[in-house]
Amino acid sequence: xxxxxxxxxxxxxxxxxxxxxxxxxxxxxxxxxxxxxxxxxxxxxxxxxxxxxxxxxxxxxxxxxxxxxxxxxxxxxxxxxxxxxxxxxxxxxxxxxxxxxxxxxxxxxxxxxxxxxxxxxxxxxxxxxxxxxxxxxxxxxxxxxxxxxxxxxxxxxxxxxxxxxxxxxxxxxxxxxxxxxxxxxxxxxxxxxxxxxxxxxxxxxxxxxxxxxxxxxxxxxxxxxxxxxxxx
Numbered sequence: 001x002x003x004x005x006x007x008x009x010x011x012x013x014x015x016x017x018x019x020x021x022x023x024x025x026x027x028x029x030x031x032x033x034x035x036x037x038x039x040x041x042x043x044x045x046x047x048x049x050x051x052x053x054x055x056x057x058x059x060x061x062x063x064x065x066x067x068x069x070x071x072x073x074x075x076x077x078x079x080x081x082x083x084x085x086x087x088x089x090x091x092x093x094x095x096x097x098x099x100x101x102x103x104x105x106x107x108x109x110x111x112x113x114x115x116x117x118x119x120x121x122x123x124x125x126x127x128x129x130x131x132x133x134x135x136x137x138x139x140x141x142x143x144x145x146x147x148x149x150x151x152x153x154x155x156x157x158x159x160x161x162x163x164x165x166x167x168x169x170x171x172x173x174x175x176x177x178x179x180x181x182x183x184x185x186x187x188x189x190x191x192x193x194x195x196x197x198x199x200x201x202x203x204x205x206x207x208x209x210x211x212x213x214x215x216x217x218x219x220x221x222x223x224x225x226x227x228x229x230x231x232x
Contacts, residue, residue: 069104076102171231178224182217189213 088095196206
């Protein structure tokens, strides 16, 4: 923050015969030393008691102090002698010492120091957590390369089994199984009929077994027909 302060003591300059103009060659920028070393006296309009100050002073921009801040700086400068003011303009260390003694600068420096301490504290805490972060990262790597790979393999097997079960339990697969079972029952009943014709089995046993096989066959045939009808 760089402020330009007006210099007071114009009456001393007018009455002091040994007063010397402030040298223009100094460490200040041309915008500061190029202006007159004698402060301008307030005009009648600026000192008019009828002029009302704004209720809400506007914030300073471009590095310029607000009216309240400027008034505080002026109060610090108006009691200084011509020699002290000249020293402030020529001596950079003296200017820095005066500048750093201002309340506004002290406040900003305190805020800066507090922010710096908080930043350092956060940085230390982050560094303390670095080892824990590395450990967790190593654990994640181990899990990814070992446990995760095994889990993914197991998941793949389960998905394949699920697909096989879904295919085997699909309506078309069930109808095929039912058709195969019907063909087997029909074949068994035909074999039993051939045994009866060859008199290899007595009539009561033949009737009992044949009836059972044909009953099961026709039940499955009805189920197969109902399934085909529902799929159409």
